[in-house]
Amino acid sequence: MTYKTLLATTALVALSAGGAHAQVIGFSQIGSESGWRAAETTLTRMQAEERGYDLRFSDAQQRQENQIAAIRSFIAQDVDAILLAPVVATGWDAVLQEAAEAEIPVILLDRMVDSSDDLYLTAVGSDLVHEGYVAGEWLVDTVAGEDCRVVELQGTTGSSPAIDRKNGFEQAIADHANVEIVRSQTGDFTRSGGKSVMEGFLQAEGGGADICAVYAHNDDMAVGAIQAIKEAGLNPGTDILVVSIDAVPDIFLAMAAGEANATVELTPNMAGPAFDALEAYWADGTMPPKFIQTESALYTQDDDPQGEYDRRKDLGY
Amino acid sequence: MLLTVKGLSKSFLGARALDAVDFDLAAGEVHALLGENGAGKSTLIKCLTGAYHRDAGEIALDDQPIDPRSTSQAQDLGIGTVYQEVNLLPNLTVAQNLTFGREPTRFGLVDARARTRMAREMIEGYGLDIDVNRDLSSYSVAIQQIVAIARAVSLSGKVLILDEPTASLDAREVEMLFKVVRDLRSRGLGIIFISHFLDQVFAISDRITVLRNGRKIITEKTAELDRVKLIEHMLGHALEHEVEAQMAAHADEQPVRPLAFSFRGIGRQGMIEPFDLDIHEGEVVGLAGLLGSGRTESAELLYGVRVALTGEARDANGPINIRNPRAAIAAGFGFAPEDRKTDGIVADLTIRENIVLALQASKGWMRPIPRAEQNRLADDYIRRLDIRTTGREKMIGELSGGNQQKVILARWLAMNPRFLILDEPTRGIDVGAHAEILRLIRELNAQGMSLLVISSELEELVAASDRIIVVRDRRHVAELTGADMTADTIVRAIAAPGTAKEATA
C-alpha cells in the first residue's frame, strides 16, 4: 500500500468522524534554544487554540531520541496529525514509516529531513536565500543608484543561514555595481558579536564615514551594531542604514526610534500554513505541495514598527 | 686501565661543581665513589654518561679518548648506568623492559617468542628465578634493580655505574644485589659504586675515591682505609668522637624533668592501637620499629594529620584538642615528615619562603612577615644550620636532600615549638649533614625543646634518645631506658615478643 492511498483512507475516516470531537495534534518541538523558537512554540499553541485543536506539546531539549520517543507516544495516542520540527536531518525513516503505517499525517516545520517525501505530508519553512535576496533588494531600491559601501555581519561561520543569507543578498546586488560589500566578518549571530565586529568595521572604515549600510544576518547582531554606531557618535538609520533578517521584537523598537531601517521576517508562524494544509487535506483529501514556503515579508519604518513590537513582544521571543 | 679520567672540570653558572678531578677504573674492579651531597659525585657520573658536557679534561675508555654527548651514546660506547629509582617501565613486562628498543622482529612485527628467549638469555647467570612475561612492577625493587643491571650490562658491557642502588633495599636484597655485582666483577666489568652506606662500601669495593667540594681528596685501596679515616676525608673533620661523646652521655643519671605533654589512649583503628605517651621538657624520645609497624602512624595521630578516634592530649594547662595540624601547631607542635619530597618541601618556593611558611601560616595571611624580617630569618638559619646554598632565594627543590631537611628543620625552629616530631630526619642524607642534624637535635633539647625522633638507624637513635619506645604490629610494645637502651635490645624487642614484654616490665 502506498502512503497516498493510506492517507486517502485516513481522510475518509476522519471526514466521517468529522466535527464530533476536537482534532488532536502532536507537536514535537526541538527545544527553546532561541527566542525565535520560543515564539514558534507560542504561535503554534495560539493557532491550535484558535482552531479548536487539542495540541499535545513535547519539548525534545535538542535530542533526537526524545523526538522519536515523542512521535511514538503520539502514534500510541492515535493523534490526528503530527507536527515535527526535526533537530537533525537524518535518522527519521523508521519512525516516519511507523506514523505512515498508523495512517497519521506528519508535517515538518522549519527544517527538512533526508527521508523520502512519501513519508510526510508536507514541510513548512522559509527560504533562507530568498530572505537575503529581499534584504538586498530593499537596499538596492533605497539607495536608488547612489554608491553604497556595505559592511556585512555574517552568522556563525559555516552555518546554513549564514551561507544562504549571504548568497541571497549577493544575488540581489549582483547587477548593481553601485552597491558593494566592502567588509564581511562573523558576529556569531550574537548581539555582543555584532557590536564588537561593528566597532572594528567603524575603526577600519574611517570612523564609519565610509560606510553607507550594514547588513546583518540576524536582528540581534543588528541591535549590537546599532549600539556600536551610536557609541561612535553616528546616527544609525540615517548616517548608516541598517537592514537585517528575522523580525524579532527588539528590531521594531529600534525601527520605531529610527535607528534601524528594514528587517525581513522569518515568521515563527509555521503552524498557520501547516494547519491550513491539514484542514484542506481533511476536508477533501487535497494533497498540499511537498514544500510550503512561508512569506518573507519586508518591514520598514513605514510599517507601524511600534505596533509590530506590541504584537510580538509577548510571543516569547 | 679500562676508564681514565684526567683533569675533569665542570661549572654551572660560575659555580665550580668539578675541579680538575682525576679518576680511574680497572676492569674487574668495584670502585666506590664517596662524598657528601654536593661533593660532585653526580656531576662526575653525568659527565661520564653524557648527560652533561664537561668544560675541560679528558675521558678515555680502553685508552681511546671518548666524548659522549648523550646517555645513549655513552651506552653505545660501553658505559651503562643504573639509578636508585629504577628507570624502567613498571607497566611493561620484564621481557619488554629488557629488549626495549631492540625487539626481535619477524615480518616487521615483534616476535614475542624470540623476545622471551632473548630476555631469558639476558638474565641468565643473575640467579633470578622469575617469569619474564610478568609485569616488572610485580617484582620487588631488588629484582627490578637486577633487571635494570642486566639490561645495562647487555647494552654497554664495559663500565657499569650503580648510583645508590641499595637505598631502598633490605639487608637480604642487598646481599642478593652484591652477589650479582661480584659476578659481574669476575666477568671483567668495571663497576663504579655510589652509596651512602659505609658498611656496604667496605663490603663490596676494591678501591675508594672520595670527593669533597668538587675536588678529588683521595683514592685508596679499601683494605688500607678504616672508617674513621674515611669519614674524616669525606667531612674534612672528625665525626666519630661526636657520636661517641654523645653515647657516653647516656651513662649519666637522668635528671628529673617536668612533664610537658601527656597523651592517654591515643589510637585509631587500622592505624595503631591506643597508646599512652608522656613527653617531658627537654626530653628526646626515640620511636623504633620496622617500616609499617605503626611508628609513622603514631606520629601522625599525635600531630593531627589523621584524627585520633580515641584518647586525649593534655599539656600543663589542661586538655588540648588536636583535630588537625593547625591545632597541633597552635599547641606548640612541629612535624618534619618522613617523605621529605612529597610532605615536607614546597619545591618551587625559595629557601626563604620554605623557612617562613609555617610561621606565616600561624600568623595568618593578614599579617605578612615583612621581607626584611624574612631575609633575616632565612639568613640566620642558613648560617646556623650550615645550609649549603648560593643564597636564600634559591628554590629548595634544587638543594641536596640533607640541605632540604635542614630547611625544614629551620621552618620549625623559626616557630620555636615546644614539641618537635622528626620522622626519619636523617634518611637519604649524606654523612656530614647526618652528623649536623644529630648535633642539632642535642642542641635543641638542651634548650628545653622536647623531641620525638623516629629512625631506622638504631645506633643513631640510641645515641640521640633519652628513652626509646619500640613499635611492633601497630602496638607500642616496649619502652627502653638507661642501660637497656642499645641497638641489640631494640632488635630483640622488635623481633621477639617474649623479650619485649620483659623489657616493658
Place this chain on the structure above:
Amino acid sequence: MMVPTLKRIAPQLSTLVALIILITFIFPSFLNLSMVDGRLVGPLVDVAKRSAPVALLAIGMTLVIATKGIDLSVGAIIAICGASAAWAVSAGYGLGPALVIALSAGIACGLWNGVLVSMVGIQPFVATLILMTAGRGIAQLITEGRILTFTDPSFGWIGSGTLFGLPVPVWLWLATGVLMALLLRRTALGMLIEAVGINRRASALSGVNARVLLIAVYAASGFCAALAGLVVTADIRGADANNAGLWLELDAILAVVIGGNSLLGGRFSIAASVIGALIIQTINAGILLGGFPPEYNLVIKAALVVVILVLQSPNLVTHFAFLRGALPTRRPSEQVQQTGKPKP
C-alpha cells in the same frame, strides 16, 4: 619588588609590542589616538576595552590555576550574573541592588565550586564542569529564554561609559588587577596560594589552611566572572543567556597560559595573565582590521598563539642558548682559516 615583576612580564610585554607593530604594518592607523568629546578613541582603546571580560576572568583564573586547579564555569557564571543584573535592573530595583545581586551570585557560584573542590574533594576540572553545564540553564531560567533587554543608562555606563577619558571596562580590569595584586602581594596570601598549589600536603602539614584558601580562590574567580558578566551585559544592554561568555573560559585559560603561568600550579603573575588577555584581543582586533574572510579567523588566531607559546617555551630558550653557545666556537675557526690564507 618592581624589577623582578618587570623581568617576569618582559616576554609577554614584548610579545604584545611585537603584535602591535605587526598589525600596524597591515593596518597603519592602528596606533591612531584622538580625543573626542573628552574621551580617548582609537583602535588601541578599543582593544583595551574589548579585553575587559577575558582580562577580568584571567585575574581569577590565574589564582585558581596557581592552586593547580582550573575553573571551567566562568563563562556560565558570566551568563548567570549578567542575567541576574539585567533582571534586577529591568524589574526596577535600581543599579546598586542589581550590582550587589550580580556580584553575590558570582561569589556564590565560586563558593559552590570551592566547596566541591576543597571539601568534597572532586577534581577541579570535573567540579567546575558541573556549573559550566548547569549554569547556562540557570541563566536561561532567569531570562526565560530570551534576550533580557534593559534601558537603564547607568547600568549601560559600566559597559560603554567613559571615566577620565578611558572606557569604564578598562578602569574595571585595571582596578581589579591592581587591587588583587596588592591584596595578594602585600599580604601573605600570594605565597600561601603558591605553596598550596605546589604542594598542598606539605603546606597543610606546615599549618596552612589549604581548605579555606582553595574555597577563597574559587570565590575570587566567581567574583571576577561576575564583574565580567556585568561588563558583557552592560555592553549590549541585554542579557543573552545563550551566548554571554560562551567559550570565554577557554580564552581566559589561554590568557593565563600566554602569561607564562604553569597549569601545574605554583608561581603566578596576575600582570602577565592580564597582558595575555590583551594579546588575545590584539590578535582578534588584527584579524578584524586586516579584513580576512571569517573562515580564516580561528586558523590565524591558533597559528599566532602557537608561535607565541613556542617562543615563550623554556625548552626553546635552552635550545637557543645552545645555538648561541655553538656560534662562538665556529667563529674562531673561521678566523683561523682567514689568517691562514695568506701564508702559502
